[in-house]
């Protein structure tokens with residue numbers, strides 16, 4: 001054990017590290033880079049065998065980002081963004097993984113990242129003002145600060161199907177895909193789930209499999225990706241104004257530059273003009289672009305219906321069999337209220353003779369069998385099954401760890417009725433415990449890399465401030481947390497999002513509290529709120545002096 005260097009190591013109990021970071025995806029890697037630059041002793045624990053997070057685990061065929069590569073990348077180093085060349089408009093999983101690995105090497109981060117190590121618990125020792133962290137390798141360590149860089153979609157969910165252990169074929173989850181390639185050639189394959197992952201993998205499996213059965217419970221809206229190679233001159237043109245584009249992104253609701261903000265409501269235009277607007281977006285490709293056609297698509301149901309009807313028409317025009325087209329057509333929720341999917345040839349796939357869509361809403365899956373799958377009404381012989389069944393999103397990876405704050409309060413208990421945070425960054429009763437893109441922040445409703453950088457920058461500033469001011473513990477005031485939770489809920493309730501059952505609300509996980517978890521007030525607005533809070537002396541936060549027995553006081557009172 002060595003003394004903490006944060007404040008010269010005089011008043012605090014000695015700790016193994018100043019900061020423990022859980023996870024080495026985009027968030028953990030960048031947090032390590034920033035905090036190490038403060039001169040802190042940082043340790044990152046990563047469950048996977050390499051860095052990469054989401055892009056390490058989701059290596060299924062067709063896995064690709066939905067955000068343009070030039071946007072879905074770090075902005076913190078101009079050298080990095082100038083030297084890296086993205087091959088395609090939307091990067092494939094392998095390219096993004098190579099990029100994160102390059103970042104880890106380029107900034108010499110690997111020496112502080114311990115892979116193949118899962119964090120099992122993080123328990124606050126109130127007296128010492130330290131977090132005790134226990135890991136799957138049987139070791140434990142202490143740190144003053146704990147940063148959860150655990151990701152929003154990192155706890156895969158396998159529905160509780162009977163008979164899974166008896167299934168004699170191979171089965172896979174998209175979020176836990178094996179490193180070695182999987183060959184479906186000549187096989188009868190079943191894919192369960194038609195969210196973003198299913199919609200990406202289905203067209204590719206269809207090209208290999210002898211027969212593909214897609215088991216769909218709820219149809220999703222999808223718009224074309226129109227992915228293409230990035231021409232060297234276009235990439236160079238973007239790089240020559242990279243600083244400008246990054247600044248632009250900061251001022252958008254979703255952290256992505258290059259999309260002119262809509263100026264009209266959908267019903268301001270005639271039907272003919274509106275359809276021409278949607279058609280142009282459809283041809284250009286991209287989900288952000290499509291939902292940004294009009295100002296009110298996510299707040300006004302009548303406006304939303306015009307966009308939803310447009311996509312419904314496209315499905316009917318693309319899918320030749322009218323009954324299959326009807327099954328693929330979402331009717332029960334507004335477009336965009338569940339994550340709008342991006343695809344390459346998804347609807348066209350159902351015109352192939354070897355592909356069958358099975359409606360498991362009207363005929364639910366009853367059990368897996370040794371040779372396949374049985375619904376209430378039919379039997380499907382299968383050689384392989386792909387679960388594209390999603391994640392226990394946003395809170396899942398946090399709740400998976402035994403986290404205990406003041407008075408040994410488990411986070412699982414505090415959040416039993418839904419997550420409660422201030423700004424999605426911290427939660428009362430868990431001092432010096434930060435969450436990157438936590439519930440109550442824009443997170444999945446923004447460009448994740450942009451959201452991550454903003455959060456890590458804020459956390460780094462906060463930890464740096466504590467060190468500079470010789471302060472000990474920071475956490476939100478209960479009132480600030482209550483007000484923020486109310487604001488997050490009110491903001492969501494003013495939109496169409498809560499009208500859909502989705503992983504945004506936790507409704508995909510039986511027994512999970514139904515709360516709309518992301519902040520949908522816009523990344524730009526949120527960033528300004530965070531900046532204001534900091535400028536106001538960390539408004540809404542309380543801090544203690546460095547002495548272990550010092551009483552908490554409003555942060556502003558203690559910061560010079």
Ligand code: NAP
Pocket residue numbers: 063064065066067153159160174192193194195196197198200215216217218339342360365388389390391444503508
């Ligand atoms: P998802 O959107 O939650 O989809 C899961 C699918 O599995 C749904 O169709 C769901 O049906 C189905 N399902 C779950 N349990 C089932 C059961 N017991 N029986 C039958 N069907 C069942 O998960 P995902 O596709 O992995 O995507 C999650 C998120 O990850 C996306 O929304 C996106 O944010 C991100 N992602 C992004 C990309 C990208 O950038 N291109 C790619 C993949 C994932 P119900 O809808 O009826 O529940």
